[in-house]
Amino acid sequence: MLAYVVRRILAVFPVMGVVVLFVFVLLRLSPGDPAAIIAGDYATPEAIAKIRVALGLDQPIHVQLGVYVASLLRGDLGRSLHSKLPVRTLIAQRLEPTLMLALSTLTFAVVLAVPLGILAAWKAGSWIDRAVMVVAVGGFSIPVFWLGFLLIYGFSIRLDLLPVQGYASYSQGLAPFLRHLALPTVTLGLIYMALLSRITRASMLEVLGQDYIRTAHAKGQRSRLVLFRHALKNGAVPIVTTIGTGLTLLISGVVITESVFAIPGLGRLTVDAVLQQDYSIIQGVTLMSSVVYVLVNLLVDLSYTLLDPRIRY
Numbered sequence: 325m326l327a328y329v330v331r332r333i334l335a336v337f338p339v340m341g342v343v344v345l346f347v348f349v350l351l352r353l354s355p356g357d358p359a360a361i362i363a364g365d366y367a368t369p370e371a372i373a374k375i376r377v378a379l380g381l382d383q384p385i386h387v388q389l390g391v392y393v394a395s396l397l398r399g400d401l402g403r404s405l406h407s408k409l410p411v412r413t414l415i416a417q418r419l420e421p422t423l424m425l426a427l428s429t430l431t432f433a434v435v436l437a438v439p440l441g442i443l444a445a446w447k448a449g450s451w452i453d454r455a456v457m458v459v460a461v462g463g464f465s466i467p468v469f470w471l472g473f474l475l476i477y478g479f480s481i482r483l484d485l486l487p488v489q490g491y492a493s494y495s496q497g498l499a500p501f502l503r504h505l506a507l508p509t510v511t512l513g514l515i516y517m518a519l520l521s522r523i524t525r526a527s528m529l530e531v532l533g534q535d536y537i538r539t540a541h542a543k544g545q546r547s548r549l550v551l552f553r554h555a556l557k558n559g560a561v562p563i564v565t566t567i568g569t570g571l572t573l574l575i576s577g578v579v580i581t582e583s584v585f586a587i588p589g590l591g592r593l594t595v596d597a598v599l600q601q602d603y604s605i606i607q608g609v610t611l612m613s614s615v616v617y618v619l620v621n622l623l624v625d626l627s628y629t630l631l632d633p634r635i636r637y
Contacts, residue, residue: 332622336615343614344607348392351603352385358405358601379405392607401611402604404597411608414593419490422589425512426574427582428505432513433520434567440517441524441563445532446551456521463518472511472584479507489586508585512578516570523566524559531559560631568624 359375376382395402401411425480442455480488488508492500522550531537532555540550582591590609598607 329626332625336618339618340611340614343611344393344396345389346375347607347610348389348603349385351601351606352388354601356417356601357381358603361600362406395412396611404605405602406600411604414605414606415590415612417589418590420493420589420592422578422582422592423589424494424501424505425508425578425587425589426571428509429513429516429574430567430571431510433517433570436513437517437520438524438563441521442528442551442556444521444525445528446547448529448532451527456525460518460522463514466514468511468515468580469584470506472581475507475511476584480484490583491587491589508581508587511584512574516574519564520566520570524563527559527562528555531555534558557631561628563622564627564631568620568627571620 357372357376359372359379363372363375373382376543380388383391392402401415403410404414407414407432411517440456440459444453447453455624476488479486487504490504492504492539494501537550537555540554541547579589579591579595581587582589583595586592594609597609
């Protein structure tokens with residue numbers, strides 16, 4: 325087990341190296357010039373050239389890459405080309421809203437999706453199963469931005485129950501914190517719930533058809549006991565995998581939701597950085613998301629041994 329964990333941690337470094345190289349080169353080859361954006365619409369070529377020199381963008385791409393990698397090895401993600409603030413500071417300022425939205429969405433989706441998926445598998449072929457699948461298909465089919473605007477119109481404009489936009493930190497009080505998170509959580513959670521409920525149903529259906537489940541029923545054990553003690557535990561590996569993957573996708577994929585609800589998180593920071601072609605911020609956010617993705621996948625892999633004793637690393 326220890327050797328496996330060490331190998332997986334060591335494998336993070338070449339993965340991060342590929343991510344850094346790919347993102348760095350791709351941004352430099354993309355159209356546009358951040359120096360021209362900083363200088364403004366009416367800047368002269370001489371002014372733009374001076375800004376490029378000041379930012380080091382006039383250097384060959386391999387020189388820029390070497391400078392950036394040297395900074396990363398010192399733990400420095402660089403500074404924003406526009407605000408001149410450290411990228412670490414900007415990410416730290418925007419991390420709480422994104423993290424809270426991701427965790428609330430994950431909690432909302434898991435609490436609803438896993439029981440619904442189990443119920444649909446248990447009642448396979450019934451109207452309950454069909455109803456759950458209709459909800460799941462609807463969750464996949466509805467665009468995030470459309471659902472967000474629909475919820476804003478219904479609960480914020482028409483009923484005046486919840487805030488239209490913005491974010492309130494937990495330090496401002498529990499009630500404002502939950503009120504501002506309610507609509508974005510439901511908007512993003514319905515889509516993730518649709519995925520998780522389908523995975524849960526498929527996994528449970530496969531397990532419920534096994535011989536040991538029929539044997540447990542033949543011994544006279546109660547259906548609920550068989551369902552939760554035997555079937556759910558043996559079908560939990562795909563469910564846990566989906567939950568872990570979903571968490572990383574939620575942290576890095578809330579761009580649309582944060583834009584609709586004007587939440588000052590990493591999604592909004594990334595969108596603004598792309599529009600301004602702020603290379604440092606884009607590279608920093610991408611690198612952080614990649615590290616989180618790799619570490620969460622490692623934790624998910626290690627959890628398999630707790631769910632299924634037959635798995636050994």
